[in-house]
Amino acid sequence: xxxxxxxxxxxxxxxxxxxYGGERPACVCALCERIIAGxxxxxxxxxxxxxxxxxxxxxxxxxxxxxxxxHALELSLLTASRxxxxxxxxxxxxxxxYRCAACGFDVHPRCTSxxxxxxxxxxxxxxKRVGKxxxxxxxxxxxxxxAVTGGFGSPLIDVIExxxxx
Numbered sequence: 001x002x003x004x005x006x007x008x009x010x011x012x013x014x015x016x017x018x019x020y021g022g023e024r025p026a027c028v029c030a031l032c033e034r035i036i037a038g039x040x041x042x043x044x045x046x047x048x049x050x051x052x053x054x055x056x057x058x059x060x061x062x063x064x065x066x067x068x069x070x071h072a073l074e075l076s077l078l079t080a081s082r083x084x085x086x087x088x089x090x091x092x093x094x095x096x097x098y099r100c101a102a103c104g105f106d107v108h109p110r111c112t113s114x115x116x117x118x119x120x121x122x123x124x125x126x127x128k129r130v131g132k133x134x135x136x137x138x139x140x141x142x143x144x145x146x147a148v149t150g151g152f153g154s155p156l157i158d159v160i161e162x163x164x165x166x
Contacts, residue, residue, distance in 0.1 A: 013043045015042065015052065015057075016042060017039070017041055018040055019040075020037055020051075021038065027040070027042070028051065029051060030051060030096055031096045032053065032108070032110045033095055036052075036053055039053075039054040040054055041057065050094070056109070059114055060075070060114060061074060063098055063114055065107060067085070067107070068085070068100060068103070068107070070100075071100045071103060072100075073099060073107060073112075074098065074099055074100075074101070075096055075098055075099075075109070076099045077094070077095075078091060078094065079093055080093055082099075083106065084097065084106055084107050085105050085106055086107045086111035086112075087111050091106075
């Protein structure tokens with residue numbers, strides 16, 4: 001018999017352990033909205049559209065979020081599309097977000113520190129560095145760095161970096 005689990009956000013349906021790999025189209029986790037590869041769980045009920053990473057089942061139901069200090073946020077299954085107030089990307093019905101019902105503030109689990117902990121922060125730092133380098137190369141072509149400043153020495157790049165908070 002296959003291992004099973006429950007999820008408070010998908011009440012009434014049992015989740016069956018599943019090894020994800022090679023599905024077309026790829027299955028996306030309802031909690032973090034990343035592609036599931038390896039161990040996970042899928043709904044054994046009639047909906048069949050609820051898939052989740054094994055590790056995402058342990059996400060806390062309530063979190064404090066520094067960009068919304070007024071209230072705690074509660075993990076909720078969406079019944080309609082909502083925009084993440086941190087990254088400005090929409091999530092659709094059937095996905096999950098941390099929400100403050102009182103303020104209408106919504107944030108993806110992946111945009112909080114509860115997902116991947118320190119590793120998530122490191123990934124973001126790498127993305128910033130790569131984005132910064134791509135910005136410099138893309139706008140001005142690859143140039144030799146200024147030996148005095150250690151940078152590219154363009155005031156335009158400085159303005160763009162400041163505007164984008166890179």
